[in-house]
Amino acid sequence: MTTVEKRLGAAANFVDERLGAAGWMKKSLNKVFPDHWTFMFGEICMYSFVILLLSGTFLTLWFDPSQRDVIYEGVYEPLKGIKMSAAYASTLDISFEVRGGLLMRQIHHWAANIFMAAIVAHLLRVFFTGAFRKPREFNWILGIVLLTLGLVEGLLGYSLPDDLLSGTGLRITSAIVQAIPVVGTYISFFLFGGAFPGVGFLPRIFTIHILLLPGLFLAVITIHVMLVWYQKHTQFPGPGRTEKNVVGHPILPVYMAKAGGFFFIVFGVTAFLSAVASINPIWLYGPYTPGQISAGSQPDWYMGWLDGLVRMAPPLETHAFGHTVSWNILIPALIVPGIVFTGMAFYPFIESWITGDKREHHLLDRPRNVPNRTALGVMSITFVLISLINGGNDIFATQFDLSINQIMWFSRISIFILPPIAFVVTKRLCLSLQRADRDLVLHGMETGRLVRMPSGEFAEVHEPISPQKRFILTSHEQAPALELPATDARGVRRPGALKNKLRIRLSKAHAVAVPKVSAQDLKEIEHH
Amino acid sequence: MSNEIETFQDPGEAVHAPRAADVDPRAEKRAEQQVAALFGLSALGSLLLIYSYIWIPTDIFIFIPVMGDQNAHQLFLGLGMAMSLFFLGMAAILWAKKLMSDTEVVNHRHEFRSSNEDREEFVKTVKDGVAGVQLGRRKLIKASLAASMGLFALPPVLLLRDLGPLPGKELEKTSWKAGTRLVTDPGNRPILASDLEVGSVVQTLPAVAEGTERLLSDIAKDPVLLIRLRPEEFNLTPEKLAMTHDGIIAFSKICSHMGCAVALYEQQTKHLLCPCHQSTFDVTRGAKVIFGPAARPLPQLDITVDTEGYLVARAPFDQAVGPSFWERNSQ
Ligand code: HEM
Numbered sequence: 001m002t003t004v005e006k007r008l009g010a011a012a013n014f015v016d017e018r019l020g021a022a023g024w025m026k027k028s029l030n031k032v033f034p035d036h037w038t039f040m041f042g043e044i045c046m047y048s049f050v051i052l053l054l055s056g057t058f059l060t061l062w063f064d065p066s067q068r069d070v071i072y073e074g075v076y077e078p079l080k081g082i083k084m085s086a087a088y089a090s091t092l093d094i095s096f097e098v099r100g101g102l103l104m105r106q107i108h109h110w111a112a113n114i115f116m117a118a119i120v121a122h123l124l125r126v127f128f129t130g131a132f133r134k135p136r137e138f139n140w141i142l143g144i145v146l147l148t149l150g151l152v153e154g155l156l157g158y159s160l161p162d163d164l165l166s167g168t169g170l171r172i173t174s175a176i177v178q179a180i181p182v183v184g185t186y187i188s189f190f191l192f193g194g195a196f197p198g199v200g201f202l203p204r205i206f207t208i209h210i211l212l213l214p215g216l217f218l219a220v221i222t223i224h225v226m227l228v229w230y231q232k233h234t235q236f237p238g239p240g241r242t243e244k245n246v247v248g249h250p251i252l253p254v255y256m257a258k259a260g261g262f263f264f265i266v267f268g269v270t271a272f273l274s275a276v277a278s279i280n281p282i283w284l285y286g287p288y289t290p291g292q293i294s295a296g297s298q299p300d301w302y303m304g305w306l307d308g309l310v311r312m313a314p315p316l317e318t319h320a321f322g323h324t325v326s327w328n329i330l331i332p333a334l335i336v337p338g339i340v341f342t343g344m345a346f347y348p349f350i351e352s353w354i355t356g357d358k359r360e361h362h363l364l365d366r367p368r369n370v371p372n373r374t375a376l377g378v379m380s381i382t383f384v385l386i387s388l389i390n391g392g393n394d395i396f397a398t399q400f401d402l403s404i405n406q407i408m409w410f411s412r413i414s415i416f417i418l419p420p421i422a423f424v425v426t427k428r429l430c431l432s433l434q435r436a437d438r439d440l441v442l443h444g445m446e447t448g449r450l451v452r453m454p455s456g457e458f459a460e461v462h463e464p465i466s467p468q469k470r471f472i473l474t475s476h477e478q479a480p481a482l483e484l485p486a487t488d489a490r491g492v493r494r495p496g497a498l499k500n501k502l503r504i505r506l507s508k509a510h511a512v513a514v515p516k517v518s519a520q521d522l523k524e525i526e527h528h
Numbered sequence: 529m530s531n532e533i534e535t536f537q538d539p540g541e542a543v544h545a546p547r548a549a550d551v552d553p554r555a556e557k558r559a560e561q562q563v564a565a566l567f568g569l570s571a572l573g574s575l576l577l578i579y580s581y582i583w584i585p586t587d588i589f590i591f592i593p594v595m596g597d598q599n600a601h602q603l604f605l606g607l608g609m610a611m612s613l614f615f616l617g618m619a620a621i622l623w624a625k626k627l628m629s630d631t632e633v634v635n636h637r638h639e640f641r642s643s644n645e646d647r648e649e650f651v652k653t654v655k656d657g658v659a660g661v662q663l664g665r666r667k668l669i670k671a672s673l674a675a676s677m678g679l680f681a682l683p684p685v686l687l688l689r690d691l692g693p694l695p696g697k698e699l700e701k702t703s704w705k706a707g708t709r710l711v712t713d714p715g716n717r718p719i720l721a722s723d724l725e726v727g728s729v730v731q732t733l734p735a736v737a738e739g740t741e742r743l744l745s746d747i748a749k750d751p752v753l754l755i756r757l758r759p760e761e762f763n764l765t766p767e768k769l770a771m772t773h774d775g776i777i778a779f780s781k782i783c784s785h786m787g788c789a790v791a792l793y794e795q796q797t798k799h800l801l802c803p804c805h806q807s808t809f810d811v812t813r814g815a816k817v818i819f820g821p822a823a824r825p826l827p828q829l830d831i832t833v834d835t836e837g838y839l840v841a842r843a844p845f846d847q848a849v850g851p852s853f854w855e856r857n858s859q
């Protein structure tokens with residue numbers, strides 16, 4: 001035994017005699033993690049969150065979250081002598097006088113964008129591969145919670161510097177709150193500490209941004225990751241992989257080294273972006289005052305789609321009995337996002353209701369093999385993209401020499417038309433990919449080599465695919481549609497017949513597939 | 529199309545091919561050197577960071593093609609940091625990929641559902657526990673418990689009451705009163721009606737006594753845009769026309785949609801445009817909404833001139849300015 005081993009052994013003994021941890025640790029260290037590049041998105045979320053914690057803590061050391069008026073006396077010439085909030089002044093100081101401050105601000109902001117992008121990518125991966133199915137519904141819902149919290153945390157974050165751009169965002173936020181019927185005005189006054197912009201808002205959102213929400217994030221992320229640990233990771237189908245096993249690298253040392261290395265790579269890339277690409281140059285916008293605005297006001301991209309929905313809303317307000325209801329705000333800013341997020345949260349249960357499938361699933365779906373779900377996903381992406389484009393309609397208008405009216409009308413119409421089209425096209429695409437898989441199994445791969453047949457015709461030589469590949473292309477399940485008779489054995493209509501009808505229809509649509517190749521099919525073909 | 533068709537047998541994984549470093553000692557040596565080189569680059573990055581922090585002054589700018597002028601201190605600090613982190617990560621991953629064992633391991637899964645015995649025992653424990661509380665028999669305790677729990681929920685909400693004042697009529701009021709002079713913003717100068725040229729726009733605020741500071745919450749409601757057209761260009765109801773003065777018309781600058789500053793005026797079309805969501809208001813028709821999500825015209829301020837010829841408000845706004853809210857009493 002070397003001395004190092006002896007020391008480690010002594011330390012391990014000390015801990016184990018008090019906590020009895022060895023048994024549990026042994027089991028945990030034997031955990032294996034399947035490998036796939038799409039499994040990295042979740043990791044990027046986690047790493048960028050850590051980067052946000054580190055860079056954010058650095059910023060708190062100098063940031064002054066106060067709305068108190070000060071006269072700027074710092075080194076940035078163009079704003080010298082101008083009245084501004086202490087929050088804005090301290091952000092200028094971080095940017096120009098604290099060495100590394102600007103770098104940290106940019107790291108923080110870039111990491112926030114990467115964090116949100118990774119959440120979205122991670123969510124899409126989980127959705128399209130069906131990783132949210134039983135038993136992982138809790139983690140799906142926790143993911144939606146994290147996405148929602150992320151939107152709020154980001155909005156509060158870029159509101160903190162109190163520049164002209166962020167103040168405009170807050171003005172809009174307060175208008176959304178005010179639009180809530182009956183209680184909106186009260187909530188807004190309580191949030192802001194009076195009529196907009198109030199006296200207490202910055203210190204309040206500061207506490208929420210650096211304490212309350214990060215605490216919540218930490219708790220939810222911890223549960224999320226512990227569930228992954230406990231339920232074990234899903235894996236893509238393939239030879240040797242079943243619903244009853246997990247194939248991958250053990251946590252020590254390979255997974256640990258790769259994950260740890262990947263953290264530094266994510267951090268390094270974020271630092272590189274922050275070194276060379278400026279983000280949110282608040283000194284160019286000036287301090288916030290409600291009477292002014294900078295043209296081309298744009299929120300961060302993850303809020304852009306909401307902004308786009310607000311922009312395309314029809315100018316509708318109801319005035320009755322001395323009250324006003326602003327549909328032009330309520331629908332795009334609260335009702336539609338509310339429906340979208342609730343629908344997302346419930347999707348695992350909706351799908352299992354449609355398919356009647358209540359079993360556990362640990363093997364992932366290839367998206368093409370579940371055309372309905374894939375089509376629904378692409379449809380939702382289309383919806384968000386159109387909103388996002390409309391959110392940047394002023395930018396697009398100047399870039400592409402279009403008028404804002406054209407883009408706005410394009411968005412207003414296509415938000416209804418394009419998503420359904422995307423659904424149909426995607427579904428067809430999935431089915432033709434299934435057909436291609438079928439052909440591949442039946443006829444093998446095209447080699448590009450031509451041979452001359454005895455009859456004189458040319459034919460391309462096809463090479464059979466490997467048994468491994470064939471297994472991947474045929475191992476998925478093709479469940480038939482549900483059958484729920486509308487009447488029972490005695491011919492009496494069952495209760496809820498209408499609901500059942502809907503369920504059967506959805507189930508039929510869900511089960512549409514190109515029949516996969518069976519071993520018999522292949523034998524028959526080989527006989528010819 | 530049932531699932532009972534004869535499926536293909538799982539052929540098992542293809543034979544695992546050894547990596548170069550597993551079989552060739554020279555390749556192994558090379559991999560080791562590569563990893564070491566990456567760790568070395570990372571160390572260089574840290575040195576660059578330290579050097580930049582201490583020795584590169586913060587006010588030097590260097591020109592870099594594509595990126596333009598860059599602050600040298602911030603650039604090299606960032607590049608150093610990026611290098612030190614990135615290559616550290618690369619080294620670890622290369623090490624794992626090329627040199628650590630790459631055999632995959634199989635773990636087994638168990639179903640998550642507990643065994644029936646466990647479930648029954650659990651239900652029994654809970655039932656016994658609940659029965660021990662005897663809520664069913666203790667009616668009085670049950671009722672008082674419900675009452676106290678209900679009341680208990682109120683204090684946390686009540687304690688937040690002092691977060692802010694009640695709205696009252698606050699959103700319906702601005703600082704404009706009959707006779708308030710319109711003054712330029714910035715500048716605080718009163719405006720002679722005769723000084724305004726046709727086609728010009730001025731941002732104004734209500735005059736305040738010398739030395740008083742404006743509150744931001746007032747600046748959020750008070751701004752008014754003055755625009756002068758030729759009187760015959762207006763297409764207004766008689767009441768609205770009476771609120772103008774000699775071709776000068778005044779609107780609240782706070783967007784009736786969500787309260788942004790309606791900052792853009794197009795001379796030719798005589799349209800006001802809000803940059804937030806592009807609501808467009810036609811000045812000649814009393815700021816009627818002609819495009820975008822805003823549902824109401826910008827409120828118009830009734831103006832006239834005082835004895836010295838300066839523009840003043842003849843009356844306060846006849847409605848709340850800015851975004852809508854539930855209590856807003858709009859005709
Ligand atoms: C998921 C988590 C987080 C997100 C999405 C996020 C996002 C943001 C964003 C976009 C900004 C504006 C940055 C700028 O351009 O100036 C910001 C500012 C700030 N954040 Fe965070 N943040 C997160 C977590 C944290 C944490 C954990 C802390 C502290 C412990 C923190 C402290 C700060 C501070 C002090 C500022 C204002 C300073 C400044 O803007 O220069 N943040 N945040």
Ligand code: FES
Pocket residue numbers: 783784785786787788802803804805806807820821822
């Ligand atoms: S705030 Fe003016 S258009 Fe929305």
